Amino acid sequence: MSTAAATPALALISDRINALEAPQTIEMAKKARALAAQGVDVISLSFGEPDFQTPQYIKDAAKQAIDEGFTFYTPVPGIPELRQAICDKLKRDNNLDYKPENIVVGTGAKQALANAVLALVNPGDEVIIFSPFWVSYEEMVKLAEGVTIRLEGTLDNDYKATAAQLEAAITPRTKLVMYSSPCNPTGAVWSREELGAIAEVLARHPQVLVVADEIYEYINFVGEHASLAQFAAVKDQVVTVNGFSKGYAMTGWRIGYLAARPEIAAACEKLQSQITSATCSITQRAGLAALQGGRSSADEMVAAYRRRRDLVLGLVKDIPGFKTPTPDGAFYIFPDVSAYFGKTTADGATIGTANDLAMYLLNDAHVAAVDGAAFGAPQCLRFSTATADEKLAEAFRRVKESLARLR
Structure with a gap:
């Protein structure tokens, strides 16, 4: 043997x-x-x-990309027209002003989340995760050798952690906060008022960054979606993650993105360039068509x-x-x-x-x-x-x- x-x-x-x-x-x-x-x-x-x-017009765009020979490597953070379309979407839907340099397109929102965590968290850094949480958050923090601090919401508050809880949980070792809204697994949605209170806390701690997972943004039963990055005082502290899998039924296409201030976006691009490079060229053209087709x-x-x-x-x-x-x-x-x-x-x-x-x-x-x-x-x-x-x-x-x- x-x-x-x-x-x-x-x-x-x-x-x-x-x-x-x-x-x-x-x-x-x-x-x-x-x-x-x-x-x-x-x-x-x-x-x-x-x-x-997946809606037919998105499939058709992918077929057209193949027929046109759009089958080569693309820039690591995504083709320019897709990154611009994401900026347009963020302005239209979320009142967020970004430029293509702020956008990194990846192989699903999961990769965007992992990029952000690995680019920001050092060994021993504390990462506050609103709990209940999506299953991969803690495992991503483990990979970065960070320390997870669970911030547990209560059933009486639809499992939503509060600004007061966040304030009490922040320590000198806190580097990052992670949450999703609408939330997987609870379906909870943080209102603009609730996020405003959280933004006030974060503004007092400018060293603390946030990954806001908005992949379920369109699947919202209570009205307008609120993004934490809408609050000017904390916009540069927030990495907004989104994608196409849920709202456009594009799970198998594997495409998502993040929006962040330039140095964070550049760090995520650097990491991605060493692991996967750009996501599929055909998928990017499909994603572009999805955004251009609106949300009907x-x-x-x-x-x-x-x-x-x-x-x-x-x-x-x-x-x-x-x-x-x-x-x-x-x-x-x-x-x-x-x-x-x-x-x-x-x-x-x-x-x-x-x-x-x-x-x-x-x-x-x-x-x-x-x-x-x-x-x-x-x-x-x-x-x-x-x-x-x-x-x-x-x-x-x-x-x-x-x-x-x-x-």
Whole structure:
């Protein structure tokens, strides 16, 4: 046997990778697919992916780019016309004034987030994350060797962390704040007034930077979206991240972007140039067409998401023990399910955690949800509502019946 073969597997892998957790959203999706491959009728509500097709005019632009031979490397931060279109969009939708030099286009909003964290955080820096949070935030901070400080919102406030909490959490070691609005997983939306109060706190701490994740911007059920960078006093402290996957149903195209002051954008471009370089040239032309086409297709999808949200909220009201805030955006519900902890299944197993409950529902009801611990809320489960109405109705019928069998 060779020395390499005799070496324990974990010892072969770097400490930074061994320290990472696999995203629970992806892990649960794998388990659901494995069960479905056995012929089981699984309804997967685990993945945050629109079930709509990318609008045809965007597909047509990609086909045209291919036919025109637009198949070569592009500038690392994106083609100039796309970066200008992003500036135009930020002005139109968010009242933000940026130039192309402020924009870096990447392979999805996830890469934009990672670029920002790795470009800004030094080992030992504290990163305040509004909790519940998207599963990858903490893992990105781990890669940068930073220290995560969770700022936990309460159920009574729709899980939204407050300006007062932020003020109390900032220390001399604080380097960065991260949050999403609309929020994945809760669907919470911070109002302009709430963000204004947060901006007042940040203005008193100009050394603290913020990554504002706005990928669900268009999926908003309460009116105008507010961006933290709209507040002039803190604009230069904010890195705004957005993309095309949710609002334009372009998940597989892998395109997102960030907007930041020039030196931060340049640092992110420098990092990206050593890892992936520019994202796909064809995808960039598709993204340009998406922005030039406005948001009418997004608004049509949002009307469906609102209907589905209301449908699901009506269904879960009839499920005892679910404490479910009303999401104001995104396409999830995030109920507190701790009332089921301590209950037992028909074969005598005890439900001790939300992950136990998620596995029970997968195997008994054949409905896939995600453990809230992955999002910083171990008392919760996340269910995606981005699927057809009839599937949602059937899924929560199964969930209700399955939970009723617990004792």
